[in-house]
Amino acid sequence: MAAFLDTNILIYSISDSADPAEFLKKSLAVDLLQRRRDLVLSVQVLQEFYVQVTRSTRPGALSHELACEFIESWKRFRIVETSIELVDRALAIRLETGFQYWDSAIVAAAQLAGCDTLLTEDMQTGRVLDGVTILNPFTPAP
DSSP states (O other): OOEEEOHHHHHHHTOOOOOHHHHHHHHHHHHHHHHOSOEEEEHHHHHHHHHHHHOTTSTTOOOHHHHHHHHHHHTTSEEEOOOHHHHHHHHHHHHHHOOOHHHHHHHHHHHHTTOSEEEOSSSOTTOEETTEEEEOTTSOOO
16 A cells, blocks of 8 residues: 655655665655655655755755656655645544644545555654554664
């Protein structure tokens, strides 16, 4: 089944950090993006990517043009659009889990896309929410 990617995977994939731990995450993220064809993103993930990587206060901030090139390349994956159904589901997930709204919207998008996995380092790995298992792709499997 398909896997949903959170924004942090995309950000790591373009990292130019010399930090060994971040370099490893970059390698894993790039491999994931190149190897898998069943990945799913959302409009929210693409928006968050753009905002984060073009911030003028970010070391090595990307230009508008370069950020747009990355986004264009990721349009090869299935993209979940924002809808009232997604918002309603995200609000229900927030109430059920206590997650922040934006994390709840990521989970909702993964559910609506029929994904069985949500790849992120920002939520509790191993947790299952209505058929979607949250996994951190940067930690070894138990």
